[in-house]
Amino acid sequence: MARGPRRAAPSAHPWAEAGFGRAAEAYEVGRPGYPSAALDFIAARLELAPGRLVVDLGAGTGKLSRLLAATGARVIAVEPVSAMRQLMPAGIDAIEGTAEAIPCGAGSADAVTCAQAFHWFQPGTALFEIHRVLRPGGGLAIVTNVRNESDPLQRGFLDVLGRYRSHPSLEDASRPAALLAGDQRFAGAELRRFPHVHRVDADTFVAQAASESSVALLDDSARERALCDFRALIDGTDEIELHYVTEVVCASRREADGSVREMPPA
Secondary structure, eight states: OOOOOOOOOOOOOHHHHHHHHHHHHHHHHHSOOOOHHHHHHHHHHTTOOTTOEEEEETOTTTTTHHHHHTTTOEEEEEOSOHHHHTTOOTTOEEEOOBTTBOSSOTTOEEEEEEESOGGGSOHHHHHHHHHHHEEEEEEEEEEEEEEOTTSHHHHHHHHHHHHHOSSOOOOOTTHHHHHHHTOTTEEEEEEEEEEEEEEEOHHHHHHHHHHSHHHHTSOHHHHHHHHHHHHHTTTTOSSEEEEEEEEEEEEEEOSOOTTOOOOOOO
16 A cells, blocks of 8 residues: 655644553453444445455554454554554554554545544644545545433443543544535535444443543542442443444545645644
8 A cells, every 4th residue: 555755743642642552451342333334324435345445543443443344445544552553453454653644645545434533633634634645536434432321321421430530521523524514625524323232241331431541541549449430330230231322424535626725734
């Protein structure tokens, strides 16, 4: 695969670098995947199939990457945190990099995806880079598992998380759709929502809590207190269901960009 010239790449957000560096294994164990209906929509919208190349940004441990690979497309997983890359499944080409300096050549990708990571990006720079690596007409999908707050357990999870956060939340599920709708370099912005249920046992539930960067960055004693409070939410519960809404925002790189200037953000 053609890659761009070597240049100093921005590092990951410091909270992500430190938090996920400590909690990569908990992330792999505890975080939910994505519903099959959402994957079917992404595969159809991005025309994923053998012979196609998709770049998965902020790929983490490969939770979306492995599902994309099942379409037969070649997947390049771009992830800045080495502890996360080390847990990437076999068959996925995992490379170090960030969304702000994607290590791929211009027009080299048929599709770009991002799951559960867009809030860590510098959005203006990331969208410039995504536009650069996509071929004209190529597709972009941004995927987010949003906690369904009508679920009492999800409300409890967020309550405990709010009491212990070591840094504020950066997540704003509505932001990708608004950004793409207003960006002249992309066309056909579309938002779809899919119900999703993550069935876990108690240890997996606690691992999900431990995978939160704002929990992973706590000192040891505070972290242990937080995990005890998370475990208390499901004390005596044998079957645990966490309800989400999986939001997928898709758009396409315009075939011709008119007067949009090819200049990186300041």
